[in-house]
Amino acid sequence: MFGSIFTAGLIVPRVGPPLKPDAPARHITDEAAITPAHGEELRVEPLVGDGESVAQGQPLLRVRAMPDMYLTAPMAGRVAKIDLRPGHRLSQLVLFHDAGGDRYSFDVSLAGQDVDELRRVLQMSGLWRMLRSRPFGRVPKPGAIPAAIFVMATDSRPDAPDPLLRLWSREEEFSRGLDALSRLTDAKIFLCQAEATSYTGAPPAGVSRILTGRTHPNGLSGLMIHRHMPARVDASVWDIHAEDVADIGAFLENGYVPATRVVSISGDALREAKRVECQPGADLRGLCQPILRPGPHAVLSGSSLDGRPAHWLSLRDRQVTVLKRDTTSKNRHWFNEALDHASRRAPIIPTAALDLAFGGVLPAAALVRVLASGDVEGFTRLGGLSLLEEDLALADYATGARPRLMTQVRAILDRIEEEEGVA
Amino acid sequence: MRRGMWDREMVAALLLMASMPMVLTWLWFGGVEAIGRLALTLIISGLWHMVFMLARAQPPSLAGALSAIAVAMLAPEDLGLIRLALGISFGTVAAELVFGGWGRNVLNPATVTIAFLGFGFPAEPWPEFVAPVIWAALPALGIGAMFGILSMRVIFAAFVALGIAYYGGDPAISVILPTAVLVLALLVTDPVAGASTSLGRWLYGGAYGGFVVLFAYEWEGAAPVQMAVSAAFLASLFAPIFDEAALALWVRRRRKRHG
Numbered sequence: 001m002f003g004s005i006f007t008a009g010l011i012v013p014r015v016g017p018p019l020k021p022d023a024p025a026r027h028i029t030d031e032a033a034i035t036p037a038h039g040e041e042l043r044v045e046p047l048v049g050d051g052e053s054v055a056q057g058q059p060l061l062r063v064r065a066m067p068d069m070y071l072t073a074p075m076a077g078r079v080a081k082i083d084l085r086p087g088h089r090l091s092q093l094v095l096f097h098d099a100g101g102d103r104y105s106f107d108v109s110l111a112g113q114d115v116d117e118l119r120r121v122l123q124m125s126g127l128w129r130m131l132r133s134r135p136f137g138r139v140p141k142p143g144a145i146p147a148a149i150f151v152m153a154t155d156s157r158p159d160a161p162d163p164l165l166r167l168w169s170r171e172e173e174f175s176r177g178l179d180a181l182s183r184l185t186d187a188k189i190f191l192c193q194a195e196a197t198s199y200t201g202a203p204p205a206g207v208s209r210i211l212t213g214r215t216h217p218n219g220l221s222g223l224m225i226h227r228h229m230p231a232r233v234d235a236s237v238w239d240i241h242a243e244d245v246a247d248i249g250a251f252l253e254n255g256y257v258p259a260t261r262v263v264s265i266s267g268d269a270l271r272e273a274k275r276v277e278c279q280p281g282a283d284l285r286g287l288c289q290p291i292l293r294p295g296p297h298a299v300l301s302g303s304s305l306d307g308r309p310a311h312w313l314s315l316r317d318r319q320v321t322v323l324k325r326d327t328t329s330k331n332r333h334w335f336n337e338a339l340d341h342a343s344r345r346a347p348i349i350p351t352a353a354l355d356l357a358f359g360g361v362l363p364a365a366a367l368v369r370v371l372a373s374g375d376v377e378g379f380t381r382l383g384g385l386s387l388l389e390e391d392l393a394l395a396d397y398a399t400g401a402r403p404r405l406m407t408q409v410r411a412i413l414d415r416i417e418e419e420e421g422v423a
Numbered sequence: 424m425r426r427g428m429w430d431r432e433m434v435a436a437l438l439l440m441a442s443m444p445m446v447l448t449w450l451w452f453g454g455v456e457a458i459g460r461l462a463l464t465l466i467i468s469g470l471w472h473m474v475f476m477l478a479r480a481q482p483p484s485l486a487g488a489l490s491a492i493a494v495a496m497l498a499p500e501d502l503g504l505i506r507l508a509l510g511i512s513f514g515t516v517a518a519e520l521v522f523g524g525w526g527r528n529v530l531n532p533a534t535v536t537i538a539f540l541g542f543g544f545p546a547e548p549w550p551e552f553v554a555p556v557i558w559a560a561l562p563a564l565g566i567g568a569m570f571g572i573l574s575m576r577v578i579f580a581a582f583v584a585l586g587i588a589y590y591g592g593d594p595a596i597s598v599i600l601p602t603a604v605l606v607l608a609l610l611v612t613d614p615v616a617g618a619s620t621s622l623g624r625w626l627y628g629g630a631y632g633g634f635v636v637l638f639a640y641e642w643e644g645a646a647p648v649q650m651a652v653s654a655a656f657l658a659s660l661f662a663p664i665f666d667e668a669a670l671a672l673w674v675r676r677r678r679k680r681h682g
Contacts, residue, residue: 347431348431397427
């Protein structure tokens with residue numbers, strides 16, 4: 001029945017070689033970039049010029065609309081180029097790595113006592129950008145107050161790196177990060193973790209644990225939020241990855257922005273799949289080049305389900321997927337080709353696969369219908385405001401839907417955002 | 424980026440495969456006459472799919488074959504070519520193709536066709552089935568449920584409703600029970616025309632069973648197939664209401680919990 005604790009999901013067939021269990025090796029690519037998240041519009045003021053040397057963690061760009069919000073250097077190096085589109089919209093800021101570079105130190109001495117100061121240093125250091133606010137999936141505004149914060153210590157996407165592996169050695173930092181989050185707002189904090197491997201550290205008071213299922217999509221923050229604390233336009237819900245919480249903890253301890261994150265590289269165009277520790281915004285080609293199989297391929301930032309073709313590792317992504325690209329041109333009959341162009345796409349048939357793609361907790365067929373018809377009211381009624389593209393990726397995969405549900409959900413969210421005047 | 428397998432044509436193909444035990448048994452015992460009937464329904468429904476493909480760019484679906492099979496098996500006998508063709512044309516076009524093809528329809532085209540023929544030509548005899556065909560409906564339901572293309576909830580609910588009436592102990596129900604199971608496999612479990620929420624599916628299956636029981640007691644002089652098809656037709660008319668009720672209940676429960 002609806003809302004039960006029974007967690008259902010789908011097992012996605014593996015693409016490519018299995019993930020090696022070795023500890024992730026450090027791999028800093030020669031280039032890295034600061035880019036806006038997908039669909040994000042960032043009007044920025046560059047604080048450095050082309051060719052300047054920068055330290056790791058140094059603020060490089062200031063967000064124009066928000067005085068204290070900065071984007072910081074993912075690694076020490078030299079600024080290669082700053083691409084701005086008209087209206088100071090950031091396209092990318094590319095850096096060349098400098099192995100002997102310095103680390104930028106922030107003054108975090110006051111963040112322990114003062115909440116405003118805590119917010120300010122998080123925004124200065126760029127760590128604030130790891131938070132994601134729903135509905136609409138944007139970086140929260142500087143003064144925003146959430147109804148709840150979900151800390152995701154689990155990730156059920158195929159080949160995703162298990163957050164807990166890294167947390168074992170960082171329990172203290174993680175606890176400090178959780179503590180900082182709980183000081184940040186009065187919001188309830190939920191710590192989501194998978195059943196079998198639980199984080200054993202003692203979370204601070206006011207943090208409730210949620211046990212999630214291990215099968216995809218139960219480890220997605222969207223479903224957890226939908227089930228435990230639905231996001232509304234007037235009550236946004238934030239989510240953040242557990243590793244980023246540990247990063248915040250580490251940052252508040254010593255004032256250095258952590259330099260690496262664990263990223264898994266997998267896919268069928270690779271000779272092996274592995275985890276590495278690389279800088280945020282790493283060059284994806286540089287990351288997967290040593291293990292690439294010859295032949296045409298596509299590099300995605302994200303998992304094989306929700307990944308997007310990209311050059312640089314995207315803001316919150318912890319997965320790189322390299323897939324074979326099919327270049328054989330199909331010799332199709334002209335009539336079928338013409339029919340494909342002229343016809344409306346085949347609808348989705350409500351099967352068990354569709355229900356399980358939403359973990360069995362959502363009325364899937366009804367949701368697909370309101371998405372297809374662009375029914376804003378129905379979408380809101382079904383709790384669609386808690387969802388983002390990644391939450392529909394599995395249904396997209398399972399049903400082979402066209403147009404993709406991910407595109408549809410983004411379109412309807414954008415429309416609601418515009419209507420509500422939140423943007 | 425990767426695409427899975429549960430698109431419309433795959434579901435239609437699996438449904439067709441699941442119905443095979445039933446269909447092949449029926450053809451085996453029906454002989455040449457059954458093969459001729461099936462060929463006729465396939466051709467007429469195929470022709471209409473062609474027409475809509477050429478005129479409206481609607482790709483034909485394997486599901487058309489599925490409803491052709493159901494019509495061939497369940498429609499009244501001795502109708503003659505013209506009347507049968509008329510009925511199938513009405514059902515295929517008005518219940519499926521004008522809505523945009525399989526998956527966008529509201530009612531099952533086969534149910535509509537058979538109900539149309541039954542109401543239009545009430546004097547014609549309804550088909551009767553030998554025991555092996557009825558038994559073959561069980562593996563058909565099993566295969567469908569295993570692949571997740573038929574809803575387990577609908578099947579369970581219908582069996583529960585029928586089972587209660589059966590063990591309630593009236594001889595009237597034991598006459599209709601076998602046919603009711605066959606119609607359950609052929610018409611009621613259709614994933615598109617049936618309910619699509621979990622509570623809605625329970626209600627939908629239960630409603631089908633309930634209608635069958637009701638007809639068995641109250642409808643004198645009707646053939647088992649006629650009663651079962653009418654029950655399927657009525658239940659599928661109610662399916663959207665069940666879904667709407669289930670959704671309203673779900674939304675209310677969520678509102679209570681989350682404010």
